[in-house]
Amino acid sequence: MNLRLSELLPWYVNGTLTDEDREWVDRCLAGDGDARTELKWLREMQSSIAQPVSDVAPDLGLARTLQRIRADRATLVDRIRSLLGARGFGSVVALARPIAGVAVVGVIVAQSASIYVLTHHAQEDSQQIRALRAEAANDSRLLRVNFAPDAKEADIRLLLSAIQGSLVGGPGQLGDYYVQVPRGAENAAVARLKSERIVAAVEIVASLPTTY
Amino acid sequence: MDDAKARQLLSRIARQDEAAFETIYRAFSRRVFAYALYMLKERDRAEEVLVDTMHEVWRCAARFRGDSLFSTWLIGIARNKALLVHRSRRADELHDDLDEVAETEVDELAPEGFAELAAKQRREGVQACIRKLSQEHRECLQLVFYQGCSLADVAHLQGVPENTVKTRLYHARQRIKNCLRLLIEREGANSGVSS
Numbered sequence: 001m002n003l004r005l006s007e008l009l010p011w012y013v014n015g016t017l018t019d020e021d022r023e024w025v026d027r028c029l030a031g032d033g034d035a036r037t038e039l040k041w042l043r044e045m046q047s048s049i050a051q052p053v054s055d056v057a058p059d060l061g062l063a064r065t066l067q068r069i070r071a072d073r074a075t076l077v078d079r080i081r082s083l084l085g086a087r088g089f090g091s092v093v094a095l096a097r098p099i100a101g102v103a104v105v106g107v108i109v110a111q112s113a114s115i116y117v118l119t120h121h122a123q124e125d126s127q128q129i130r131a132l133r134a135e136a137a138n139d140s141r142l143l144r145v146n147f148a149p150d151a152k153e154a155d156i157r158l159l160l161s162a163i164q165g166s167l168v169g170g171p172g173q174l175g176d177y178y179v180q181v182p183r184g185a186e187n188a189a190v191a192r193l194k195s196e197r198i199v200a201a202v203e204i205v206a207s208l209p210t211t212y
Numbered sequence: 213m214d215d216a217k218a219r220q221l222l223s224r225i226a227r228q229d230e231a232a233f234e235t236i237y238r239a240f241s242r243r244v245f246a247y248a249l250y251m252l253k254e255r256d257r258a259e260e261v262l263v264d265t266m267h268e269v270w271r272c273a274a275r276f277r278g279d280s281l282f283s284t285w286l287i288g289i290a291r292n293k294a295l296l297v298h299r300s301r302r303a304d305e306l307h308d309d310l311d312e313v314a315e316t317e318v319d320e321l322a323p324e325g326f327a328e329l330a331a332k333q334r335r336e337g338v339q340a341c342i343r344k345l346s347q348e349h350r351e352c353l354q355l356v357f358y359q360g361c362s363l364a365d366v367a368h369l370q371g372v373p374e375n376t377v378k379t380r381l382y383h384a385r386q387r388i389k390n391c392l393r394l395l396i397e398r399e400g401a402n403s404g405v406s407s
Contacts, residue, residue, distance in 0.1 A: 006382070007378050007381075007382075010356050010357070010381055010385075011356070011362070011363060013357065014356055014357060014360045014361070015360060016360065016361070016362035016363070041389075042357075042385075044338070045338055045353075045357060045385075045388070046357040046358075047335075048335045048338040048339055048342070049250075049339075049342065049353060049354065049357045049358050050246075050357075050358055051335060051339070052246070052249060052339065053242055053245055053246040053249065056241075056242050056245055056246075058237075058238040058239070058241050058242060059237070059238055059241070060241055060242075060245060060259060060262065061241065061245075061259050061262045061263045061266070062234065062237050062238070062241070062266075064263050065237065065263050065266045065267050065270070066230070066233075066234075068263070068267050069230070069233075069267065069270050072271075146371045149295055149298055149299075149347050149348065150298070150299075150347070151299060152299060153299060153300075171292055171295075171296075172292070174288050174291070174292065174368075174369065174371060175291065175292050175295055175371065200371060200372070201371055201372075
């Protein structure tokens with residue numbers, strides 16, 4: 001069996017080959033008994049891989065996940081209630097209609113104040129992030145680093161310390177970490193990181209991503 | 213569930229639609245669980261990863277940019293969660309990743325020999341051999357043969373070039389074959405003694 005055919009067979013089995021490659025594999029299979037044996041083996045392996053979860057219910061863990069989601073929501077509602085309650089929200093409900101208008105105005109004022117506080121904090125956060133990015137742009141360089149699956153947190157910390165690096169972002173969905181190092185030290189840092197077994201990939205990047 | 217349907221549901225989840233979330237949960241939970249189980253080899257921890265991953269989907273549905281399949285995005289989240297669990301394990305819990313199979317010499321089997329082997333193999337034997345592979349090889353097999361990921365998607369998820377994926381897949385296949393051969397030889401020897 002030739003190398004290309006051997007390489008393509010797994011993707012033939014999982015159905016992700018292009019039409020052109022699939023037709024080529026079909027032609028090869030027609031005249032190659034070894035390849036047909038390998039194909040049969042791969043299909044058996046595919047079936048074996050699926051077997052351990054064949055009895056797993058589709059709602060496994062669903063109740064716990066929903067519980068967590070609702071707990072998050074309840075926490076948010078509690079926060080809002082406590083914020084408004086401090087300004088007499090609970091008593092507003094019990095008050096007579098003639099003074100309800102006054103209470104509503106009070107609530108609006110309280111909400112406005114809350115919104116102002118939240119907005120102000122958000123602005124502060126944004127300013128901090130912008131400051132961090134500006135700092136990264138001026139005095140330091142950013143590295144995107146992927147650590148090996150078996151990397152331990154203690155080893156990662158030691159390594160970051162050795163390259164004068166600090167974590168400024170991550171992990172992203174694909175395990176990307178963003179490490180800030182002093183400007184001028186980036187090449188040495190990259191070389192050191194590449195030499196470490198616990199580092200799977202490292203790259204100098206211009207900025208932090210907008211989302212992870 | 214196809215990708216277009218998953219994206220529709222995801223946009224409803226971004227608007228806090230619990231019914232949409234339950235639908236997508238039931239459609240993809242087994243895939244996430246299977247992936248986590250292959251990575252961590254423990255059902256309890258795999259379930260934790262499933263719950264964490266789906267909770268993240270609820271929280272971050274609006275962040276899906278649509279530049280990959282929904283399922284690839286989802287497995288990317290699960291991968292990150294599983295790696296966090298893996299890293300938090302104590303070193304002595306990870307001894308079984310240092311498998312002797314990976315260190316043994318990989319023999320090429322003659323096709324006819326392997327046909328015989330394939331005929332004899334047991335499902336449990338294959339699973340036992342897969343469990344002995346390194347995490348990256350197990351993950352590669354899982355992504356290809358269970359998740360149905362393309363070569364480009366596996367490379368993207370594992371953060372390696374496509375050629376590395378091909379090499380991992382090749383070695384994983386060879387090591388399983390070698391492991392199975394050893395198992396069958398051992399079984400043959402044992403049955404010879406008892407008879």
